[in-house]
Amino acid sequence: MRGEQTQKLREALEEDIASGRLRPGRRLDEVSLAERFGVSRTPVRETLIQLAASGLVEIRPRRGAFVVLLGPRELMESFELMAEVEASCARLAAQRMGPSDRAALHEAHGACRAAVGAGDEAAYYAANARFHGAIYAGTGNRMLCAEAQRLQRSLQPYRRLQLRVPRRMEASFAEHEGVLEALVAGDGATAAERLRAHVVVQGERFMALLAVLQDETDAVAQAGYQAG
Known part of the structure; x- marks a missing residue:
């Protein structure tokens, strides 16, 4: 179930990033995303780690996750x-x-x-x-x-x-x-x-x-x- 949540979250955030709804440099707040998608922070955190691995998100120590978008x-x-x-x-x-x-x-x-x-x-x-x-x-x-x-x-x-x-x-x-x-x-x-x-x-x-x-x-x- 959690894996399915993570997949749906990843697809939604990928679309938001590529389309410009989430712009370069935008901080991705775990609490806000959890509230938006009606899930706990755990699948949100897992999703952000996956997006960081694919190069769409940068996770900065003690600062959080930020959107990266290719020029x-x-x-x-x-x-x-x-x-x-x-x-x-x-x-x-x-x-x-x-x-x-x-x-x-x-x-x-x-x-x-x-x-x-x-x-x-x-x-x-x-x-x-x-x-x-x-x-x-x-x-x-x-x-x-x-x-x-x-x-x-x-x-x-x-x-x-x-x-x-x-x-x-x-x-x-x-x-x-x-x-x-x-x-x-x-x-x-x-x-x-x-x-x-x-x-x-x-x-x-x-x-x-x-x-x-x-x-x-x-x-x-x-x-x-x-x-x-």
Whole structure:
């Protein structure tokens, strides 16, 4: 039960941080958060520790937890790093995936297809994480898998917000199709190239993501102004 509370708290705070509702430098008060979500301070404390591990929160000794938010340059560089790590995962997975790994990948891809058909952004976000996770596991390299998972956690809020870019969910699924095809064929070079292009954000796509972030921030600011 507490684990479920912590997961819901983490997802809510990730969304608040990435959207600008919780701004950089903002102190996250455990008592206020516990009251807001109707829980004890224990799951709040656990959530803040998880967010600190993913790089979204900084816990300062004797001062508390504070929001960290990547600027445009750091965001671009983080996606570039994530793209290179995932490309390496795809290259190895194409050669090493076993039957159970392939089954997990196909199951996640099917869940992505169902979410696109239903227009369910939240379901797609979860299935998308499983799709990428199946590739990490398929590398057979525990160190690389752990690093990919760490980076994925740090970029989760931004990857979720990308799905608000018009038609991004459909485009993401189409890109998955290409990655899956290359992986099943055992073509590591093509799988790596396609997954790199899928993850990295450049040009118009990066600007669209920044626009979504700005829209979220402006909406929150306007709501605060009207409430005042």
